[in-house]
Amino acid sequence: MSEESRSTALPDGSDTLSGAGSGEPRSVLTVEMLAAAAGASAEDGIWLDVIRKMDEVYNDLLQYEVALEEKNATLEDTQQFISSVLTSMSDLLIVCSRAGVIESVNEALASLLGVDAASLYGRTIFDLFADEESREQAGRLLSDQSSHAVEDIEMQLKAVNGSAIPVSLNCTPRYNGVGKMLGLVITGRPVGELRRAYQALRRAHEDLKTTQQQLIHSEKMASLGRLVAGVAHELNNPISFVYGNTVAMKRYADRLTRYLVAIHGDLPREEREALRRELRIDRLLDDLPSLIDGTVEGAERTRDIVDALKRFSATDRDERQPFDLVEVIERAVQWVCKATADQFAVSLSLPESIVVPGSAGQLQQVVMNLVQNAADATEHARERRLEISGRIEQGEAVIEFRDSGPGIPAENLDKLFDPFFTTKPVGQGTGLGLAISYGIVERHGGKLAASNHPKGGALFSLRLPLVQK
Numbered sequence: 001m002s003e004e005s006r007s008t009a010l011p012d013g014s015d016t017l018s019g020a021g022s023g024e025p026r027s028v029l030t031v032e033m034l035a036a037a038a039g040a041s042a043e044d045g046i047w048l049d050v051i052r053k054m055d056e057v058y059n060d061l062l063q064y065e066v067a068l069e070e071k072n073a074t075l076e077d078t079q080q081f082i083s084s085v086l087t088s089m090s091d092l093l094i095v096c097s098r099a100g101v102i103e104s105v106n107e108a109l110a111s112l113l114g115v116d117a118a119s120l121y122g123r124t125i126f127d128l129f130a131d132e133e134s135r136e137q138a139g140r141l142l143s144d145q146s147s148h149a150v151e152d153i154e155m156q157l158k159a160v161n162g163s164a165i166p167v168s169l170n171c172t173p174r175y176n177g178v179g180k181m182l183g184l185v186i187t188g189r190p191v192g193e194l195r196r197a198y199q200a201l202r203r204a205h206e207d208l209k210t211t212q213q214q215l216i217h218s219e220k221m222a223s224l225g226r227l228v229a230g231v232a233h234e235l236n237n238p239i240s241f242v243y244g245n246t247v248a249m250k251r252y253a254d255r256l257t258r259y260l261v262a263i264h265g266d267l268p269r270e271e272r273e274a275l276r277r278e279l280r281i282d283r284l285l286d287d288l289p290s291l292i293d294g295t296v297e298g299a300e301r302t303r304d305i306v307d308a309l310k311r312f313s314a315t316d317r318d319e320r321q322p323f324d325l326v327e328v329i330e331r332a333v334q335w336v337c338k339a340t341a342d343q344f345a346v347s348l349s350l351p352e353s354i355v356v357p358g359s360a361g362q363l364q365q366v367v368m369n370l371v372q373n374a375a376d377a378t379e380h381a382r383e384r385r386l387e388i389s390g391r392i393e394q395g396e397a398v399i400e401f402r403d404s405g406p407g408i409p410a411e412n413l414d415k416l417f418d419p420f421f422t423t424k425p426v427g428q429g430t431g432l433g434l435a436i437s438y439g440i441v442e443r444h445g446g447k448l449a450a451s452n453h454p455k456g457g458a459l460f461s462l463r464l465p466l467v468q469k
Helices: 031-088 107-113 132-143 191-226 228-264 269-279 281-313 325-339 360-377 410-415 433-443
Strands: 007-009 015-017 092-097 102-105 150-158 164-175 181-190 321-324 345-349 355-358 385-393 396-403 447-452 458-465
Touching (some): 092 107, 092 164, 107 150, 228 281, 325 345, 325 360, 325 396, 360 396, 360 458
Antiparallel strands (some): 007 015, 092 181, 150 164, 321 355, 396 458
């Protein structure tokens, strides 16, 4: 292509010819103009980038401002919350530095001392105490760099009128984010208030113990009332035996008196021998030892029953003496069975002896309660039966009571040992028997549990620790 025909296309579509020979004169686009146009375009792009970056920075600033306002509002709420908590605290609060300079206190402390809280800031905690001993104790707390807290230190604070106020203080170290100790946080309350609270707690505890003993005694008397018939029958046998032997010995005494009078009289020998045969003196002398032994045995049996009744019915003094649990179980079963109107069979499968520590009277009440409950549970059963088995297992006595009744409903298993819970009709049960039994077993270091036997009937398991040899 020749120089004359060379052209350049402009943005508006027109051509610009360079060189001579053209028909009409046209505007000429020089190299300098093209360079200037290119420079202007590049400068506009730079400004656009700058504006875009400024917009991004402005948006970030707006977001930072919103976040800062939210955090500021949260901080104000937190500060207000902490301030309200400190103001509402009834316990005393002191925050101090490692040097003991007070940084914060609450209104409870200022009110107790009778000063303005702001007047305490910047002072040392040593100014708060009324005696030298308390100040020395505070110095030891500040010098101790260990991380453990100190509880229930009794110290003397100084009121505005100079009087000493005994307080009980707790001290806890305060740390920064890197674990450096910053100072102490001290809390507490006046000792007088604590003493009143302890006295009230002690009185409530004593009242509770008294009420518990009364409940146990009342339930024991109720059980004894149900068993009066059986106990009366139990006493009737030895008393009748003693009475019969006493009547026989009275007859024998009359015969001996007649015979002794005849011996010391003037009767001939033949008449004395006839009187001896008539009064059957030889048989009388043979019977006397057995009559005396039987009377003594009946009296001892009566004494044992009365002693057992006295131990059972007397108010417990929580005695802890070793005793044979097998004898207690046998006596309890005997009393309950004698008082049961209908036929109620109890089979025992126990070791020869199981010696456990505790109160024989209390555990007899537990066993009698379990046996009586079994008798009540089997009242409408086809066969009224209770099986009591015992064994030694890992240093414990395990006694199981399995009856032939319908078992315990699943919804009642968790409530069985609750006070006043009973499934008996009104007037036939207090709902305290099992609850009191459970408490007695727990106090003896044992466990009382209830479940249903896989083959039917209720199963109560009693575990008690053995006497340590």
